[in-house]
Amino acid sequence: MYLKSLELINFRNYVRQIIEPCPYFNILIGQNAQGKTNLLESIYLACTGKSFRTSREREAINWSSEFSTIHCLLETETRELKIKLQLYPGQKKFLVNENTVHGYPLGWPGVVLFTPDDLLLIKGPPQERRRFLDYELGLFQPHYNHYLSRYNRVVSQRNNLLREIREKRTKNNTLQAWNEQLGRYGAKVLLFRLELLKKFSPQLRQLHLQLTTGRENLELRYHSSFKATNMCSEEELFNQYLEALNAVQEEEIARAQTLIGPHRDDLSFFLNGVDAKTYGSQGQQRTIILTLKIAQILQWKNDVNEYPVLLLDDVLQELDQIRRQALLNYVTGNVQVFLTSTSSENLKLGAGANKILYNVVSGKITKA
Numbered sequence: 182m183y184l185k186s187l188e189l190i191n192f193r194n195y196v197r198q199i200i201e202p203c204p205y206f207n208i209l210i211g212q213n214a215q216g217k218t219n220l221l222e223s224i225y226l227a228c229t230g231k232s233f234r235t236s237r238e239r240e241a242i243n244w245s246s247e248f249s250t251i252h253c254l255l256e257t258e259t260r261e262l263k264i265k266l267q268l269y270p271g272q273k274k275f276l277v278n279e280n281t282v283h284g285y286p287l288g289w290p291g292v293v294l295f296t297p298d299d300l301l302l303i304k305g306p307p308q309e310r311r312r313f314l315d316y317e318l319g320l321f322q323p324h325y326n327h328y329l330s331r332y333n334r335v336v337s338q339r340n341n342l343l344r345e346i347r348e349k350r351t352k353n354n355t356l357q358a359w360n361e362q363l364g365r366y367g368a369k370v371l372l373f374r375l376e377l378l379k380k381f382s383p384q385l386r387q388l389h390l391q392l393t394t395g396r397e398n399l400e401l402r403y404h405s406s407f408k409a410t411n412m413c414s415e416e417e418l419f420n421q422y423l424e425a426l427n428a429v430q431e432e433e434i435a436r437a438q439t440l441i442g443p444h445r446d447d448l449s450f451f452l453n454g455v456d457a458k459t460y461g462s463q464g465q466q467r468t469i470i471l472t473l474k475i476a477q478i479l480q481w482k483n484d485v486n487e488y489p490v491l492l493l494d495d496v497l498q499e500l501d502q503i504r505r506q507a508l509l510n511y512v513t514g515n516v517q518v519f520l521t522s523t524s525s526e527n528l529k530l531g532a533g534a535n536k537i538l539y540n541v542v543s544g545k546i547t548k549a
């Protein structure tokens with residue numbers, strides 16, 4: 182799929198801008214603070230319904246305006262999609278092919294974003310890695326999202342109950358029914374995650390070996406808060422979870438928190454047997470992210486027969502020649518790419534690469 186045209190009205194520092202990108206490389210060159218990331222943000226927002234920079238989307242409305250509008254025209258393998266997004270303070274509206282839509286289907290249309298902030302996936306808190314597992318690798322798993330949201334709801338209701346028990350407003354024995362529910366949904370979520378890892382691990386390992394010319398063996402390890410393994414059945418996971426909950430019941434009441442379960446689990450990335458979070462260099466960590474992004478692109482192709490649009494914000498120049506070339510090999514000719522840089526030197530896309538170069542200056546884009 183690719184973006185044929187994009188029009189921004191009062192979005193961030195763009196007052197009015199129209200571009201007609203090419204299906205291959207679209208290179209946005211500009212000094213700092215000119216609007217390069219703003220443009221990527223508008224594409225991401227139109228494609229996913231969310232910003233990657235802020236949860237307060239009103240921040241994206243141009244400071245001298247009351248609302249902002251993004252129009253974009255996407256071409257997929259089978260049809261054209263016209264998306265109109267309007268942002269008002271505290272409200273947003275989407276029209277797809279002239280029809281109002283409420284909420285976006287998860288991850289659709291396809292966009293994969295790679296920014297320097299992605300390093301948080303390795304260095305940051307566990308919720309970053311759980312989010313990756315659940316919403317990126319788990320994107321095309323039917324029913325997964327349903328179980329995940331049910332599970333999260335049970336956790337929060339159970340936490341309320343634990344507080345009531347601590348304050349002696351409810352009896353301990355009411356917990357049992359909630360444990361059952363937590364166990365049922367928790368075992369399902371856990372099983373989904375372990376199976377996702379089983380499914381993706383060989384491919385990620387293979388991709389990573391290619392990116393590092395055979396030097397680094399990548400292994401994803403799941404850390405379950407009750408020591409579950411991928412050899413367990415759903416019933417076994419359920420029983421283990423319940424047993425573990427019984428063992429921490431007093432502490433849970435004292436802290437009014439559900440202390441174990443998939444919402445407390447973590448994932449780690451091991452390179453040649455050592456944890457990349459603790460021992461990996463910046464370049465090694467970045468390469469793991471690159472492996473994950475390429476896997477996501479391939480997943481789109483595999484599961485829905487469409488390549489997603491790829492947004493690369495200031496990352497290409499950070500990769501060494503081998504890794505950059507490996508990324509380009511996967512995308513060139515197949516994937517529409519938007520990439521930003523402060524200079525057109527060092528991009529080294531290859532002589533024949535089909536591309537448009539744009540200059541970005543103070544919220545205005547012109548073809549170079």
Ligand SMILES: Nc1ncnc2c1ncn2[C@@H]1O[C@H](COP(=O)(O)OP(=O)(O)OP(=O)(O)O)[C@@H](O)[C@H]1O
Binds near residue numbers: 215243
């Ligand atoms: N709602 C808004 N209205 C007007 N201008 C805004 C708004 N939000 C952000 N800006 C401005 O947009 C400018 C450009 O931001 P952007 O992040 O796109 O820069 P960039 O070209 O990616 O720069 P860098 O190379 O530093 O990453 C910022 O300086 C900011 O002041």
Ligand SMILES: [Mg+2]
Binds near residue numbers: 217495
């Ligand atoms: Mg930027």
